[in-house]
Amino acid sequence: MKHLKRFVAIIITVLLFGYCLNAQGVDEKLNLMPMPVKVELTGGEYRLDQNFKVAIEGNPAERLYGAVSRMLRRLSDRTGLFFLQDYLHRSSVIQDPDMIIDVKRPGEVKLHEDESYNLIVTSTHVSLNAETDIGALRGIETFLQLLEADSSGYYFPAVKIDDYPRFPWRGLMIDACRHFMPVDVIKRNLDGMAVVKMNVFHWHLSDDQGFRVECKAFPKLTEMGSDGMFYTQEQIKEIIKYADDRGIRVVPEFDLPGHSTSWFVGYPQYASAPGPYSVERKWGVFDPTFNPTIEKTYEFFDKFFEEMSKLFPDEYMHIGGDENSGKQWSANHEIQAFMKKHNIPDNNSLQSYFNKRLLAILTKYHKKMIGWDEILHPDMPKSIVIQSWRGEKSIEEAASKGYQVIRSNGYYIDLNQPASYHYLIDPDPDSLKLNNSQRKNIIGGEATMWSEFVSPENIDSRIWPRTAAIAERLWSPKNIVDVRDMYRRLKEISLELEDIGLTQIKNQSMMIRRLANGDDVTALTNFINVVGPVQGYNRAHQRTDYTSFSPLTRVVDAAVPDAEAARNFRYLVEDFLTRNIQDENNIKQIEKRLILWKNIDARLNTIIKRSPILLEVEPLSKELSDISAIGLQALEHIKNKTKVDSNWVNESLGRLKEAKQPQGQVELRVVSPVEKLVIRASEI
């Protein structure tokens, strides 16, 4: 009912003033993400029942029939309605359809394909129109997000939506090397990408710690370089088909010439130092590098890319190019002699020589090159795409020189920063010194999921739901930047992502059950809800004994980067201190939480005694209890306007500072708001 009332109010607004609400105007009412370019609520609603039938018209590609069949099943799963309509096929004849999807031409899963759509819901019909079936897929996701319910059933608000993406390259990179990610992990993440209208799956397939693709020309790549963990070509085809069905490109990355230890386990003859090599078990930047000065290296790559170009249909091939230490090159006399002979001044130029040779091979097999910042070099042609990981300077440099560029700097989701951080980073910020035509070279962005510290069990919790915020940044108009509203919608989208098979919520509960070792999980859950893994590169810096087989089942792995309870508390305190100082409910909410946290320590201690894996966070649990007590004291002072002792303030602030120290690579995410309470108390 709450929903319905709110809705009626909006309709009235719309009818009275007759204006067309843009995305910003309705973002408090609908749970759409990414927010469409233009949304107009037109009044009324389409009520859903089991007779709902969909017809497909026009000239779509085959993928739309499967997609609409899945749409019906998703609606059915959410509503419990036993739809009469079966699976859709090109030959299906639908009498009196309730929804018509009309598509002008078959879409192709390629860069710059038309993804626009137009969705109209009235009280009697739904129509979805698009140039291509890929646009229709995007519209279907919006349609599903419009589903609402009240006490008499399910409905879609009447609405007119016009929508198209801001950037054509909206990607998610998954590193399948540091930890191998089986087929089902990839598939469910492709499903998640489709929900938020992302269209590029960038698959990091080779690195020091593993080579992950079956290669028939060079079987030792996986036989010796993968520990048996790799994708067969059948599986790769299966995933490419799965992605294509969802309008998603698959761009493979073979990271070259560095990050290549795993290649040399079976093929040491192409390395710049003699070997032997073994699969790397540690994290970092390592020395093994291809030898760019011998012809047999290029003969090898010619054969290799001939096979891979057939396997991967996308027009782009990612050759990595990052973090080449150059040490093997500098230490190899023959390489040094080659450089002298060919007037190659430094390792950077040698890498560029290597890249040009690779470019010729890729071109031969009709592929365009994409690589990380480091491949940018005056010798490289403008057809390449630069993936920028180093910052805005390099975006500026690439775009101003006429290279197409995609942004990943700021979208490193492995670094455990909050969604709000990523959300406010624009691929094309106003601050860049670029003219309009140069700005057009910025064609999108990619969230990058490096996998040193994730397993198939918790990778979803690092990718989702934060990546939905990045997806909105890449799809929606630039002016959609309300962080709190983003978080409101993100919570709903997270449930939708779970619906489609992602595990970011349920696997956390499961990991907590394991950590509690059979005990009641309440206290541990409440604790984990206010902590987060250390951010940035601190995890690797703070503990150096990690290997590819270290356990990823500790508190730091169960904790999520953007703990909801901590964020809500931050907002409560912010509201309290800035606006609602008199709001009794607000104060009670703050108190309730602080009391809860104050009492966690005692309860957690009994669990820790039976579950030694938790010992490392014991001090943090004590800290949480202590700072919650401090917070409660500060709150009392503020409420009662009683003056505080300056010693207490100093001691408290000291204690709070200590509480910011991570333990077991986990940190409390509620220290700052308590600090704010203490400071406010001190100002009375």
Place this chain on the structure above:
Amino acid sequence: MKHLKRFVAIIITVLLFGYCLNAQGVDEKLNLMPMPVKVELTGGEYRLDQNFKVAIEGNPAERLYGAVSRMLRRLSDRTGLFFLQDYLHRSSVIQDPDMIIDVKRPGEVKLHEDESYNLIVTSTHVSLNAETDIGALRGIETFLQLLEADSSGYYFPAVKIDDYPRFPWRGLMIDACRHFMPVDVIKRNLDGMAVVKMNVFHWHLSDDQGFRVECKAFPKLTEMGSDGMFYTQEQIKEIIKYADDRGIRVVPEFDLPGHSTSWFVGYPQYASAPGPYSVERKWGVFDPTFNPTIEKTYEFFDKFFEEMSKLFPDEYMHIGGDENSGKQWSANHEIQAFMKKHNIPDNNSLQSYFNKRLLAILTKYHKKMIGWDEILHPDMPKSIVIQSWRGEKSIEEAASKGYQVIRSNGYYIDLNQPASYHYLIDPDPDSLKLNNSQRKNIIGGEATMWSEFVSPENIDSRIWPRTAAIAERLWSPKNIVDVRDMYRRLKEISLELEDIGLTQIKNQSMMIRRLANGDDVTALTNFINVVGPVQGYNRAHQRTDYTSFSPLTRVVDAAVPDAEAARNFRYLVEDFLTRNIQDENNIKQIEKRLILWKNIDARLNTIIKRSPILLEVEPLSKELSDISAIGLQALEHIKNKTKVDSNWVNESLGRLKEAKQPQGQVELRVVSPVEKLVIRASEI
């Protein structure tokens, strides 16, 4: 600490009296399932730390190296210890190992392979000895279940275990036809089977509703008969390898001559009526049946089984044979003429003629036949195996006639009966009229997971943890029959099964989140914890509009067959009424629960208003509230020994009877204990 104290007590018992504790003797202390044949606690413990190293000796098959690597990772995941030991290979040289696994010869994944093992844990070493690596795999699972923890870390109690299975055929059947089950569903269930030492995965691969195996000789089987949902041959090989790595046989079933609609969509010429045919969308027994009277049918099967015999390496091939309606045969004049000509008196004999022809084909391709009860016929040779689904009469018949037989009757886990029911059914009950040599023909049993009412989302919750109880029945000595202790261990095993990837716990939470439509899940969770899906075949009888694309996301699908909260309440009331009538704590526990349930209705109603999928259980929520109130009143009377009014008793019993009525195909599982309270109150 609790654990440690208990443990010390046992050691003392063992040391003082020096007797060898058998499984029954220790079953209250260890969380082993299936319980081994002989367990002796020898005092002390082996403390685990990161230096723990395992060496493999003797002559095992390759699979053991992967299994031990996985064992280390599982230990690491549970303890958070960063073991120094890497992945194990045949070439690995381990200095001063802490655990030695010694295997005499490579095991073969086949019927009657030796699976025995001997495990000794002392305070300084662990040794696991087995005839085959498959026995070692079974021992590894026992070893992992021994892991304990106290405040100073993780340890294994010192122990001597001798163990071997009671039956050589311990299976789980999964029906991949009624609802398709993707590769990852199968893999995680194979992992679950390995945990509880099951060794046969029976894969139901063809039925009216779908043909699920790529067949190169007859591609239309999947092109037209699978809706695109089938296993490629690569995937089948992948699964067979995965099963073999875990010591599990894969027995494919092609159900013939009935249950075969999906074959005829592409190949109607082999049916007993002209067609055309389409994939069946409903549940039940259907008429389409192979025509056993034309030679081209056998030419078809010759080619078909030639290909399948190569694909599936197990020596057994399951040909189904159940529920042939015979209607197409009776209606076909040519078939009738054939029967007359060949003196085939009835449809049953015609099916036997068909089976004999199939047997010749299977024999040609070196396969033995297995089928359901119906294939038993005097004409069939003694080499076939009968899978008995119809009851003890048919087990008796098969075994007494000299056929090998496995029991599935009583193990139909799709019927939503409690684990206790399955647990107490013996494959070879004393009541059978068989002599000892005939009893030897009973070689095991199989839990059968028919999939009319399960999806990949909730199938695990129907299989697990109940199947672990069946696994114990098939492995452990016949006299292990303590139901309460089984449930105590089952709870722990369920967490272990979750650890290994099964979703029976976490997907229920997820389904509840979806049902709550974004609202708080507490009330709904408490409600679902005391209900269960209707049992037996009632689900199909009560609602006849089910198809293969009906939603399986309602309360009935989220509820589990053996709700823990309901069972615990039943035990509390049982204890209260039989033993602990004075136990204050017991009374409080009962009261606490009744109060909780009494209050659910009001809270649930606010959720139902926003989530219409829950409307169908609204009446049941009211019933729960009402009967909880009745239970509280009865309890008061019993506590205070106050006489009750006979009208109240009659009204209450009437009300309780009503509360047993299912709603939305869900039933309350706490009515009987409340009834017992009322009856006890009436006796005061």
